[in-house]
Amino acid sequence: MTEDILIAEGLTKHFPVLGGFPFRRRVGAVQAVDGIDLTVRAGESFGLVGESGCGKSTTGRLLTRLLEPTAGRIHYRGRDITHATRKELAPVRSEIQMIFQDPYASLNPRQTVGRIVSGPMEINGIDPPGGRTARARELLETVGLNPEHYNRFPHEFSGGQRQRIGIARALALDPKVIVADEPVSALDVSIQAQVVNLLARLRRELGIAFVFIAHDLAVVRHFSQRVAVMYLGKIVEEGPRDDIYHRPRHPYTHALLSAVPDPDGDGGPVRERIRLAGDVPSPVQPPSGCRFRTRCWKARDVCAEVEPVLARADGSGPGHVSACHFPEPPTVERATEVILDPALDPSSPAGD
């Protein structure tokens, strides 16, 4: 049994909404993350997927303590780091690193690559054997860059190479956990695969655990052993990869999977067609009960009244939990189409 390295319990982040008259005051809250539990095991890749506004990036920032949680606890290797001070956090900070989406914005354009990569060592006063420069060159080589490029500036590199620089910087302190927030979504497809393969190699060879945050379900599937699906600040389904992708129980996961366009056309099993209507509701006033019910074709009265808990449904494998009153049958195959979009429904005339 591997160690549970990073544990979040009831993690919550509400951003205040200001308004009112005559003085601006807090009139509401964006419930970006609303009470989620998750466990990351040592050396595994834990995937966090969802659409924009589901709170996956906020979760990443909470886990790295870049944001202060409104409620809930974060434990790192048995230590409660929820409200650890800067000083208490210092040793932990070096073990939990973050990689960001935009390789253009997250690197200082006025620093050489060498300085960027050795910066974290300087700040933390770490002197690796052989010196910081040698270590930085070694790291550049590890991520597939030429160590000779030590003295170049970020603008001399392509997008994929810049993301590699960001990865080298994250590796500088020998982290145990890397939170990667959309690390490949700004890259072209042919480059994306290079970076995904690099991350997979680092995980395997260095035993680093990853929290892999992405909107692209296919990328997450290739990189993560366990996957959690988020919707409007909640985890709606979580489990081993194959359970999530082949036997989803939550209607949202099902709809999400059916929406991903597949270049193989009819390469996979008989594909269902589920078309949700509309967009994700506002996280300021999320729907009562089940938050997905406003877009769900199975919703009944109980869904508005009782919030479903994350639990194992009948027929689900071990470790596979979903939060739904009416879970889907454990297969992705579907005989009938679910079309909720009024513009696509031939039976209802368009317009008002």
Next chain:
Amino acid sequence: MDDAFLSVRDLHVRFRTEDGTVHAVDGLSFDVPRGRTLGIVGESGSGKSATGLAVLGLHDPRTTTVTGSVRLGGQEITGAPEPVLEKLRGNTVAMVFQDSLTALSPYHTVGHQIAEPFRKHTGASRREARQRAVDMLGKVGIPHPALRVDDYPHQFSGGMRQRAMIAMALVCDPQLLIADEPTTALDVTVQAQILDLLKDLQQQTGTAIVLITHDLGVVARTADDVLVMYAGRAAERGTVRDVLRTPRHPYTWGLLGSMPRLWTPVDQPLTPVPGAPPSLLTPPPGCPFHPRCAHTERVGGDRCRTERPELPPGRGAACHLGEERTR
């Protein structure tokens, strides 16, 4: 094909920049018949967006030269005077852009922006155009269109804005629609809605569509034919089924191999294309893909480095290797 509505021959687009001339599109030819969808696939800098703009004559003549031939229903576009182009744009040929937040004017209501081209091209009255805008909003699936017609774009969600932009593009029943990454900024469930909507509307109206995208999955779901672009040139062309099932260009192999899937076994690692696309300021001689290609040795000699492969008409690939792979 002589029934092609859009016919592009030997199109070149060159941008003048401070660093030199960027040859964004380099001798491109393709046809789109009525009622069909051509997917133009490529990565950033492949020239796919520049091609879309050239079809509408939208490039800034101060910085850009467009040569070659673009014919719309037999009418030549390149070099046509601005008033002629204005009559075609939004009327015979319309465009949907990627980012609906910046591509719609923040200063005008959605209804106004939809009604405006209708009034200009059909001479309809203000009231008729407004009614048309409401009808179009309903047609693209905006709930309560009569109430939302006076909203501003920022009051719409991303998916609704993209629907509104489609309504705007289709308001004059164009015969050709150019959609430049129409779903890239959207979430996957909303993307599916928009792609289905485009297909649905095409079935109703018989519009020809050029779908510009970086995503082969989007092409597989929506297009009939596909043109793969690399470094401003056409790499491969054929029906979607042919190109995705039996790709002939090493770049297409690379694209398909580097895409993660939902169904294939996960233990196969992704096979990325090594390196990065070339700079279009100094494109490599010969085949533009040769610096990243693993098969130049098999072609033999210096052929890939010196001799530029041509794309044959119809189904085919611009590659000296002449090999087909079955997936």
Next chain:
Amino acid sequence: MLRFLARRLLGALVITVLISAITFFLFFALPAEPALMSCGKNCTPDAVALINKNLGLDQPVPVQYWHYMAGIVAGRDFTVGHCPAPCFGYSFSNQQPVWGTIVDRFPTTLSIALGGAAVFLVVGTGLGLLAAAFRGTWIDKLFSSLSLVGNALQIYFVGVVALAVLVSGLHWMDNPAYHPITEDPVKWFTGMLIPWLVLSIIFIANYSRMTRSLMIEQLAEDHVRTARAKGMGRRTVFFRYAFRGALAPVVTLFGIDLGSLFGGAIITEFTFSLHGLGRLAVSSVSETDLPTLMGVMLVGCTAIVVANIVVDATYALIDPRVRLA
């Protein structure tokens, strides 16, 4: 929108009160004794004390401030009689009601400032639009060089040159003078023309350059391209889409420039010997005339604050995205 205006008005009131308080208390930090002004040559300490009592200067400063501010709202009784609201007191130097003097002088300053603003907004943005429309041609280059020259000019210099050339040299115009617009609009206009041109010249350069670069920026915007893709004509795209977008930052700049506009108006007054609020303010300081100083400060402050609200409201009209804020 209403809520937005209400909040802005409330904020404006707070600012005005704050500035008046600062002015009032700073005045008493001056090493001058106002009573000596009214006392004349042979001044006994008793006489000074009497004057101080009559003027209320013997009371603590906060009490005096309270009486002063209350007088503006409710009127105030003096030994010489009742002073109806809005009562800004009587001048220490000429014993006239301050409000009357302000009502007399304010229109001059307002005319200079508003007229000058109108001239530089219209001419400045107009030149900028022309330069943007003919970008890269000789028109653009000519305007760019002219705006550099305009930037280097100062009001007092341009003012003197304008007087020497237009009035004394060519006799094209009379000396600038203020005639109330209500009495004779034509005379008001001709009398103000030179001050307007002189005041606006320093702003025109800035506004034309700013408009030009904003227009070039806007013409490259995605939504402008969309408008062209819909088949909109050049003119429509230029004015209805690009100019609409360029207008909002111009309005913002104007809001920032309001202070320098009133400052410029005051310098213009001096240059052309016009009797406006600026002169009144300067003389009230040198004559330690507290009521007049306070009156000018409050009116000037209110004018700028109101103008700012008008600017903000205009901005909201131009850009619907800020309306909800």
